[in-house]
Amino acid sequence: MKxxxxxxxxxxxxxxxxxLHEVSISVREGSIAVLLGANGAGKTTTLRAVSxxxxxxxxxxxxxxxxxxxxxxxxxxxxxxxxxxxRGTFTDLxxxxxxxxxxxxxxxxxxxANDLExxxxxxxxxxxxxxxxxxxxxxxxxxxxxxxxxxxxxxRVMLLDEPSLGLAPVIINSLFETFSRVNxxxxxxxxxxxxxxxxxxxxxxxxxxxxxxxxxxxGPASEIASLDGIRAAYLxx
Amino acid sequence: xxxxxxQLLNGVTSGAVYASLGLALVLIYRTTNIANFAQGxxxxxxxxxxxxxxxxxxxxxxxxxxxxxxxxxxxxxxxxVVVRPxxxxxxxxxxxxxxxxxxxxxxxxGAIWGFMQKSSPSPFPAYxxxxxxxxxxxxxxxxxxxxxxxxxxxxxxFQKTRLGMALRAAASNAQSAQLVGIPYTKMMILGWGxxxxxGAVSGALVASRLTLDPNMMADVIIYxxxxxxxxxxxxxxxxxxxxxxxxxxxxxxxAYLPGLGADLQIIVPLLLIVAVLIVxxxxxxxxxxxxxx
Amino acid sequence: MNIKxxxxxxxxxxxxxxxxxxxxxxxxxxxxxxxxxAVAAIGLNLITGYAGQISLGHNAFFALGAYSAAMSMTYFxxxxxxxxxxxxxxxxxxxxxxxxxxxxxxxxYLALITLVLAVSVSPVIxxxxxxxGGMAGLAIERPAPxxxxxxxxxxxxxxxxxxxxxxxxxxxxxxxxxxxxxxxxAVRVSPLAASSMGVNVNGYKVLIFGLGSMLGGIGGxxxxxxxxxxxxxxxxxxxxxxxxxxxxxxGLGTIWGALIAGLFLQFVPSYASDLSxxxxxxxxxxxxxxxxxxxPKGIVGSLLEWMRARNMK
Numbered sequence: 155m156k157x158x159x160x161x162x163x164x165x166x167x168x169x170x171x172x173x174l175h176e177v178s179i180s181v182r183e184g185s186i187a188v189l190l191g192a193n194g195a196g197k198t199t200t201l202r203a204v205s206x207x208x209x210x211x212x213x214x215x216x217x218x219x220x221x222x223x224x225x226x227x228x229x230x231x232x233x234x235x236x237x238x239x240x241r242g243t244f245t246d247l248x249x250x251x252x253x254x255x256x257x258x259x260x261x262x263x264x265x266x267a268n269d270l271e272x273x274x275x276x277x278x279x280x281x282x283x284x285x286x287x288x289x290x291x292x293x294x295x296x297x298x299x300x301x302x303x304x305x306x307x308x309x310r311v312m313l314l315d316e317p318s319l320g321l322a323p324v325i326i327n328s329l330f331e332t333f334s335r336v337n338x339x340x341x342x343x344x345x346x347x348x349x350x351x352x353x354x355x356x357x358x359x360x361x362x363x364x365x366x367x368x369x370x371x372x373g374p375a376s377e378i379a380s381l382d383g384i385r386a387a388y389l390x391x
Numbered sequence: 392x393x394x395x396x397x398q399l400l401n402g403v404t405s406g407a408v409y410a411s412l413g414l415a416l417v418l419i420y421r422t423t424n425i426a427n428f429a430q431g432x433x434x435x436x437x438x439x440x441x442x443x444x445x446x447x448x449x450x451x452x453x454x455x456x457x458x459x460x461x462x463x464x465x466x467x468x469x470x471x472v473v474v475r476p477x478x479x480x481x482x483x484x485x486x487x488x489x490x491x492x493x494x495x496x497x498x499x500x501g502a503i504w505g506f507m508q509k510s511s512p513s514p515f516p517a518y519x520x521x522x523x524x525x526x527x528x529x530x531x532x533x534x535x536x537x538x539x540x541x542x543x544x545x546x547x548x549f550q551k552t553r554l555g556m557a558l559r560a561a562a563s564n565a566q567s568a569q570l571v572g573i574p575y576t577k578m579m580i581l582g583w584g585x586x587x588x589x590g591a592v593s594g595a596l597v598a599s600r601l602t603l604d605p606n607m608m609a610d611v612i613i614y615x616x617x618x619x620x621x622x623x624x625x626x627x628x629x630x631x632x633x634x635x636x637x638x639x640x641x642x643x644x645x646a647y648l649p650g651l652g653a654d655l656q657i658i659v660p661l662l663l664i665v666a667v668l669i670v671x672x673x674x675x676x677x678x679x680x681x682x683x684x
Numbered sequence: 685m686n687i688k689x690x691x692x693x694x695x696x697x698x699x700x701x702x703x704x705x706x707x708x709x710x711x712x713x714x715x716x717x718x719x720x721x722a723v724a725a726i727g728l729n730l731i732t733g734y735a736g737q738i739s740l741g742h743n744a745f746f747a748l749g750a751y752s753a754a755m756s757m758t759y760f761x762x763x764x765x766x767x768x769x770x771x772x773x774x775x776x777x778x779x780x781x782x783x784x785x786x787x788x789x790x791x792x793y794l795a796l797i798t799l800v801l802a803v804s805v806s807p808v809i810x811x812x813x814x815x816x817g818g819m820a821g822l823a824i825e826r827p828a829p830x831x832x833x834x835x836x837x838x839x840x841x842x843x844x845x846x847x848x849x850x851x852x853x854x855x856x857x858x859x860x861x862x863x864x865x866x867x868x869x870a871v872r873v874s875p876l877a878a879s880s881m882g883v884n885v886n887g888y889k890v891l892i893f894g895l896g897s898m899l900g901g902i903g904g905x906x907x908x909x910x911x912x913x914x915x916x917x918x919x920x921x922x923x924x925x926x927x928x929x930x931x932x933x934x935g936l937g938t939i940w941g942a943l944i945a946g947l948f949l950q951f952v953p954s955y956a957s958d959l960s961x962x963x964x965x966x967x968x969x970x971x972x973x974x975x976x977x978x979x980p981k982g983i984v985g986s987l988l989e990w991m992r993a994r995n996m997k
Contacts (some may be wrong), residue, residue, distance in 0.1 A: 258572050494968050
């Protein structure tokens with residue numbers, strides 16, 4: 155199976171502070187990869203480098219083509235959907251507009267309408283609130299909106315930054331279930347960054363562990379989950 | 392009664408002028424979250440350009456259209472060179488940069504065309520109808536038509552088109568906009584360009600009423616801000632209503648409060664705005680923004 | 685405070701005192717102007733730099749101070765020092781009251797309301813022309829040196845202005861040092877956090893408007909002394925914009941930045957018109973923009989940062 159996303163020897167930082175050191179991650183087509191790590195390890199930085207929000211050195215291959223150095227909006231147009239930390243909802247736009255703007259660069263009107271209905275099917279709460287301003291939604295609903303918007307791109311790969319942050323456990327469960335469904339039914343590839351490793355490891359195929367800007371462990375998710383060190387550090391066991 | 396109505400119409404006419412510039416201000420604010428203090432001076436510059444082109448023999452209406460196109464370019468350049476480097480910095484920095492632009496444009500206009508007043512041909516027929524005892528000039532109707540067309544057009548653009556949605560998205564969250572593939576910089580350039588073109592229209596309106604003078608917009612900009620502020624800086628309808636309120640209150644204070652004298656009458660509409668802001672800080676049409684802390 | 689500081693202070697004091705005795709009269713005259721502007725600039729810096737309230741209306745208080753001082757001398761024949769006091773009281777009261785609307789508004793809206801203040805100055809002065817002299821302006825009797833000093837008029841005015849300026853700097857310095865200064869910073873950076881810590885945010889905002897305006901008014905009164913003649917056109921919107929520009933170039937939130945601001949206000953406009961008569965406004969505007977690009981913290985602010993960075997190494 156080929157890799158939809160390949161990150162090779164990625165080095166990035168903010169100003170003079172170097173955060174990532176030669177990070178390499180692969181996301182196989184149609185699979186979910188999870189990036190674990192403590193606060194400050196560099197997980198968000200990794201995603202920002204991939205989506206073009208941050209300058210980096212090294213290679214970032216999307217379907218074999220190097221996208222490093224391109225602008226964020228052109229990377230998005232190539233099919234990288236990044237649901238950034240903090241949700242990033244367009245608070246002044248309505249829920250429906252938020253979803254529609256996700257399909258901004260698409261021209262297939264009928265399909266966009268179809269996808270919109272699919273999103274409402276996945277997230278019934280959003281359908282109820284379709285005409286409301288997104289800023290009035292709760293944290294959980296905004297996260298769903300962010301995911302929905304990312305899906306409207308029909309992305310080659312979805313980057314999710316700590317989707318569980320600040321959400322109630324019940325919502326988190328349902329959210330991860332949705333991720334799994336989206337991956338299995340729609341075949342969307344994902345790279346999920348999480349501190350909350352439990353659920354992430356359950357739905358992922360591959361796992362990477364980032365410590366102080368370097369990948370220390372990588373492998374099939376089930377293997378990583380069973381390692382004692384991981385259990386202690388991330389799974390609270 | 393007739394006097395009252397006539398004053399009302401006068402007020403609406405000048406109000407339309409303020410509203411036209413106010414619309415440009417709201418446009419820039421909605422697309423880039425910046426209050427451009429230099430909008431009036433850029434409009435003056437455009438008005439002088441229009442005059443210049445008419446001096447070369449081009450009919451007035453064509454001149455206005457040409458200058459509108461040129462203004463789009465000017466607005467784009469101003470954004471790219473001066474505004475873009477500081478657009479995400481703090482409010483103080485941005486205000487100062489726009490004040491700097493104010494000074495620069497004002498000075499440039501004077502340097503190129505001199506400070507002598509010029510008269511500009513009016514694009515509107517000098518015709519007037521009488522409706523009973525009232526005198527309704529073609530000027531008034533044209534102003535109102537232009538205003539309705541512009542605000543209607545802006546409303547449609549922003550609320551009903553994909554481009555308008557993209558503009559709103561870019562203003563709402565720059566990073567997220569890029570992440571859905573919206574070319575942020577191009578959107579900003581478009582916003583500034585359109586606002587500059589609108590400013591050119593406003594400049595043409597002002598020039599048709601008064602003589603052309605590098606300082607002609609200096610007062611108008613304040614009334615334009617007043618109009619925009621009434622609308623909460625983000626509502627086109629609000630800017631139009633605000634402009635009319637300002638214009639009418641100015642006309643009424645001139646007509647009915649002669650005791651104030653010519654000097655203080657200028658302040659009356661401004662005091663009105665201060666009152667509005669104190670009572671409803673987000674403007675009459677503005678939405679109370681609940682900010683997450 | 686060690687011996688080096690004391691010696692440096694004495695040296696500076698000696699220099700300041702010596703100036704009128706060694707430099708040509710017109711330069712002394714200009715330096716008085718610098719100080720008048722500097723005092724007003726500290727005032728604006730308190731409001732905008734320390735408390736973060738954007739004010740485009742400082743010209744109004746500068747004018748109010750100048751006119752109330754001038755009118756009290758012309759009509760009530762008060763001593764010139766008293767006129768400064770009168771200017772201070774009047775502008776403090778008006779400034780304090782103006783502070784109340786400021787409580788509810790932030791950023792742009794506040795700037796707009798202060799803009800209203802700025803453009804109201806000229807019309808109001810002209811309207812009451814019976815007492816203000818209207819467009820024609822008011823002449824002021826400049827303070828005359830007592831015979832026993834043997835000093836020239838320019839020198840005497842210089843010393844008078846200098847003493848008041850030093851006093852104002854000292855008072856301002858003390859005001860922003862310590863807990864008041866920290867409270868101000870809190871108000872500027874995050875009013876919500878500040879009030880949840882028990883800082884009376886609204887109280888501070890209003891007080892700062894009063895104090896800042898008062899210093900603006902004192903500056904105006906001092907301006908009287910140096911110029912000897914005031915007219916509405918000296919106090920227009922451009923002056924407000926210049927004040928703002930000057931404290932930004934000097935350094936927001938720094939006391940010494942006000943001194944640079946004073947120099948800026950006295951010398952830059954004439955420098956700009958020297959450079960190019962017609963384009964002086966453009967030069968002025970360019971200076972503002974370039975400063976914001978490369979030195980957003982102003983001269984003093986950037987210096988302080990540079991010194992801090994050096995100390996950290």
